[in-house]
Amino acid sequence: MSDPLFDLDGRVAVVTGGSGQLGRTYVTGLAERGARVASFDLVPGEEVEGVRSLEVDVTDRASIDAAVREVVSAWGVPHVLVNNAGLDSPPDAPAEEVGPFEEYPEESFDAVLDVNVKGAFLCSQAVGGEMAREGRGSIVNISSVYGLLSPVQELYEFRRAQGETFVKPVAYSVSKAAILNLTRYLATYWAKSGVRVNTLTLAGVWNDQPHEFLDAFATRSPMGRMLDAQEALGALVFLASDASSYVTGSNVVVDGGWSAW
Numbered sequence: 001m002s003d004p005l006f007d008l009d010g011r012v013a014v015v016t017g018g019s020g021q022l023g024r025t026y027v028t029g030l031a032e033r034g035a036r037v038a039s040f041d042l043v044p045g046e047e048v049e050g051v052r053s054l055e056v057d058v059t060d061r062a063s064i065d066a067a068v069r070e071v072v073s074a075w076g077v078p079h080v081l082v083n084n085a086g087l088d089s090p091p092d093a094p095a096e097e098v099g100p101f102e103e104y105p106e107e108s109f110d111a112v113l114d115v116n117v118k119g120a121f122l123c124s125q126a127v128g129g130e131m132a133r134e135g136r137g138s139i140v141n142i143s144s145v146y147g148l149l150s151p152v153q154e155l156y157e158f159r160r161a162q163g164e165t166f167v168k169p170v171a172y173s174v175s176k177a178a179i180l181n182l183t184r185y186l187a188t189y190w191a192k193s194g195v196r197v198n199t200l201t202l203a204g205v206w207n208d209q210p211h212e213f214l215d216a217f218a219t220r221s222p223m224g225r226m227l228d229a230q231e232a233l234g235a236l237v238f239l240a241s242d243a244s245s246y247v248t249g250s251n252v253v254v255d256g257g258w259s260a261w
């Protein structure tokens, strides 16, 4: 039996970065709850019943507009936008990206800010504006504990023990902190138009990381483990659905207690 509070039947959702680890979880989870879901990603994703995969670069307004037109003509104006597309420094990032702050490349800073901040800004402009004209909608901006707090550099000690230089870079943290106030700005801007805007903040997600990293993370985490991607879904469904009808401008933190001590 579906719960009307959390019902997404017939809703239309756009998930950016829908081909990634968390994006796939959101696309499938929303579709399983009755929503029609469009994934906007550089990389094509799986198309199943109720899911469309559109090739979109979230840093390019023309590319976003073309995809939004396609969604609107097929399904109507979206009810939900999840600004999830993101860049972080991958484990195999070139040495200069994970070197000392003083040497962090300006181009890397621009690239991360472009996707993580400008991408969310442009998609909110394109989709949120349409939602406001309809007088309803929910935007969920994805942030990270690294946007609330500084990265714990000790987590990466094992990389240094192997003789590498490794500093978790600055751009990701700066970009994820910016998301918090993009949310507050848009929440108040659209509050009377019926468009709610919230942040969903996550801790590190389990992705078969090296055991030295998992052990260090577990020591630092009150719950003693990383987030399973599926555990982000409950809060997303809450924020996307009418269950959160009076929630706007807020930050739902799903971090196993990471920020509590």
Ligand SMILES: NC(=O)c1ccc[n+]([C@@H]2O[C@H](COP(=O)([O-])OP(=O)(O)OC[C@H]3O[C@@H](n4cnc5c(N)ncnc54)[C@H](O)[C@@H]3O)[C@@H](O)[C@H]2O)c1
Binding pocket: 016, 017, 018, 019, 020, 021, 022, 023, 040, 041, 042, 043, 056, 057, 058, 059, 083, 084, 085, 086, 087, 088, 115, 119, 142, 143, 144, 145, 201, 202, 203, 204, 205, 206
């Ligand atoms: N994985 C974690 O530990 C973690 C923790 C906290 C928050 N987050 C956040 O969750 C979100 C998703 O992370 P993930 O771990 O699934 O990452 P991921 O790398 O698996 O997926 C990101 C997706 O974004 C897409 N993308 C990148 N640039 C794009 C662009 N210009 N246009 C369109 N799509 C683009 C990529 O192709 C990819 O499919 C990110 O915003 C990330 O910051 C992740």
